[in-house]
Amino acid sequence: xxxxxxxxxxxxxxxxxxxxxxxxxxxxxxxxxxxxxxxxxxxxxxxxxxxxxxxxxxxxxxxxxxxxxxxxxxxxxxxxxxxxxxxxxxxxxxxxxxxxxxxxxxxxxxxxxxxxxxxxxxxxxxxxxxxxxxxxxxxxxxxxxxxxxxxxxxxxxxxxxxxxxxxxxxxxxxxxxxxxxxxxxxxxxxxxxxxxxxxxxxxxxxxxxxxxxxxxxxxxxxxxxxxxxxxxxxxxxxxxxxxxxxxxxxxxxxxxxxxxxxxxxxxxxxxxxxxxxxxxxxxxxxxxxxxxxxxxxxxxxxxxxxxxxxxxxxxxxxxxxxxxxxxxxxxxxxxxxxxxxxxxxxxxxxxxxxxxxxxxxxxxxxxxxxxxxxxxxxxxxxxxxxxxxxxxxxxxxxxxxxxxxxxxxxxxxxxxxxxxxxxxxxxxxxxxxxxxxxxxxxxxxxxxxxxxxxxxxxxxxxx
Numbered sequence: 001x002x003x004x005x006x007x008x009x010x011x012x013x014x015x016x017x018x019x020x021x022x023x024x025x026x027x028x029x030x031x032x033x034x035x036x037x038x039x040x041x042x043x044x045x046x047x048x049x050x051x052x053x054x055x056x057x058x059x060x061x062x063x064x065x066x067x068x069x070x071x072x073x074x075x076x077x078x079x080x081x082x083x084x085x086x087x088x089x090x091x092x093x094x095x096x097x098x099x100x101x102x103x104x105x106x107x108x109x110x111x112x113x114x115x116x117x118x119x120x121x122x123x124x125x126x127x128x129x130x131x132x133x134x135x136x137x138x139x140x141x142x143x144x145x146x147x148x149x150x151x152x153x154x155x156x157x158x159x160x161x162x163x164x165x166x167x168x169x170x171x172x173x174x175x176x177x178x179x180x181x182x183x184x185x186x187x188x189x190x191x192x193x194x195x196x197x198x199x200x201x202x203x204x205x206x207x208x209x210x211x212x213x214x215x216x217x218x219x220x221x222x223x224x225x226x227x228x229x230x231x232x233x234x235x236x237x238x239x240x241x242x243x244x245x246x247x248x249x250x251x252x253x254x255x256x257x258x259x260x261x262x263x264x265x266x267x268x269x270x271x272x273x274x275x276x277x278x279x280x281x282x283x284x285x286x287x288x289x290x291x292x293x294x295x296x297x298x299x300x301x302x303x304x305x306x307x308x309x310x311x312x313x314x315x316x317x318x319x320x321x322x323x324x325x326x327x328x329x330x331x332x333x334x335x336x337x338x339x340x341x342x343x344x345x346x347x348x349x350x351x352x353x354x355x356x357x358x359x360x361x362x363x364x365x366x367x368x369x370x371x372x373x374x375x376x377x378x379x380x381x382x383x384x385x386x387x388x389x390x391x392x393x394x395x396x397x398x399x400x401x402x403x404x405x406x407x408x409x410x411x412x413x414x415x416x417x418x419x420x421x422x423x424x425x426x427x428x429x430x431x432x433x434x435x436x437x438x439x440x441x442x443x444x445x446x447x448x449x450x451x452x453x454x455x456x457x458x459x460x461x462x463x
Contacts, residue, residue: 007400009408010082013415015382017075020419022378023371024068029143029188030195031061032136035116039129049218055120056215056438057199060430062117067426071419082408083389086399090166090390093159093174097149105142109135140188147187151180153390154381155248166393178248182241183381189234190377193337194370196226201367202434204360215438217354220363224348227341235334239297246298249391250307251316252384255323257294258284260309268292268303277320282310318386326379333373340366 004012035054042050076098079087087095115123115131123131152158158173159166168174203219206212246253254260258272260282271293275284295304309317340362347353354360385391389399 004405004409006403006405006408007397009405009412010078010400010403011396013082013408013412014075014078016412017071017078017415017419019375019378020423021068021071021075022374024064024071025139025143025146026191026194026371026374027064027198028061028068029139029191030193030198031057031064032132032139033192034195034199035061036129036133036136039132043125043129049214052438053215053218058117060433063426063430063433065113067423071423082401082403083399084401086389086394089164089394089399090153093152093156093166093168094149096168097145097152097175101142101145101149105138105145108141109138112138143187143191144184147184148175148177148180151183152177154183154385155179156390156393161393166390179241179244182237182244185237186234186241186377189230189237190370190374192226192230193234194374196223196230197337197367197370198434199223200227201364202437204363205435206437207354208357208360208364212437212439220344220353221348224341224344227337228345231334231337231341235338238331238334243298246306249385251309251312252318252323252380253298254307254309254311255318255320255384256327256380257298257306258287258320258324259294259306260284262308262311263295263303263305266303268295269298269306270294271297272324275324277324279314279317279320282314316387318384323380323384326376326383330373330376330380333369333376336366336369337373 035057038050038054038057041047042054079091079094112131112134115128116135119128119131152174155178156166156174157177158168158170160169161167199219200223203216203223206216207220242253242256255277257269258275258277259269260277263269268291270289270291272284273288273290275287275289277284292302294306295301298304298306309320344353344359344363347356347359387396388394389396
């Protein structure tokens with residue numbers, strides 16, 4: 001850490017905090033919609049299994065929501081403490097977008113969260129269902145504003161530069177920038193995949209323990225159907241997102257593909273399956289390639305070329321190895337999700353799904369894979385944008401605050417220790433709640449209770 005500059009340490013600190021934070025909103029977005037589906041299905045069918053699952057997962061939602069809010073507030077402060085240059089130059093765009101998120105989505109979620117968590121015995125069934133739906137809508141609206149802000153940083157438009165400051169000119173263009181639709185859908189589907197894998201893993205775990213058989217089978221089947229539909233759709237959206245990135249951020253795509261040198265005429269760009277990109281030597285070691293396949297995927301031409309890393313100075317390239325491998329982790333896990341869902345549905349058709357302990361164990365092991373793929377995708381997005389904070393407008397060097405490396409080292413250590421202690425305990429608590437199973441759903445607040453915070457919805461102690 002002594003050899004790292006203050007800017008490097010600030011970037012590591014932000015990467016660390018945002019990696020912790022993004023896990024919770026992703027689960028919150030997926031779980032909120034899942035809760036609306038469960039409650040709506042219960043109202044339609046009156047099958048008590050759906051109500052049991054709804055109340056169980058609502059407790060998980062409450063803990064996750066609380067940790068997401070806390071981690072998000074801490075992360076937001078870094079814009080002022082560590083990235084004052086960014087706030088000064090681009091705050092006129094990102095500030096209002098984040099304010100709109102608070103005024104619309106956060107107020108919507110906060111306004112109806114209490115009814116959803118604590119209103120089972122206080123409002124009518126239909127009113128409670130409306131509250132649950134509004135919370136789910138709030139999470140999606142929140143994601144929309146956050147992605148609008150981040151997408152503008154990736155593909156900025158609708159502004160002018162006046163005396164070195166970004167001045168908004170057209171808010172429609174700012175919000176609906178070229179990468180926004182692709183990134184919004186990609187993130188939304190990723191949240192649903194994360195939740196589906198978590199639900200499948202929980203159901204499979206309890207099936208292996210031979211407990212809550214009816215509820216666990218329902219969880220597994222609902223999750224597998226979600227995976228079977230959403231995972232292939234995510235691959236299609238990801239392909240279009242990649243083509244959009246090639247148009248607006250070609251060097252990021254070159255890093256994803258490990259494409260250093262422009263292809264000779266008629267040679268095409270190979271798809272690099274495996275390699276060790278060397279930033280210093282500007283080449284790939286131990287490369288395993290499929291000739292022409294990258295050209296076919298990215299240009300829909302057998303011998304099409306894409307901009308190479310060597311077409312720009314080294315100072316304008318991201319960390320190629322990190323982007324290259326993060327992209328492959330994301331794609332590999334995506335393929336595994338598709339295979340997992342289709343194999344699971346085939347086993348269900350054969351009537352052997354719930355007896356295949358090996359497959360159930362695989363479902364448990366794949367539980368965190370959605371979150372891993374999500375983080376890998378964000379590494380591709382954020383690291384691949386470097387050395388820009390606002391692509392083509394503001395460099396990372398210009399966006400940071402004037403702190404010493406020693407100051408940043410101390411703050412980073414404090415963040416790591418604090419996050420591991422607080423959120424590590426919170427994640428441990430979540431895992432224990434999942435392990436206890438749907439029996440916790442029977443403990444709902446009575447009319448005499450007046451909880452004051454989301455965690456009050458979880459009145460279960462973990463030994």
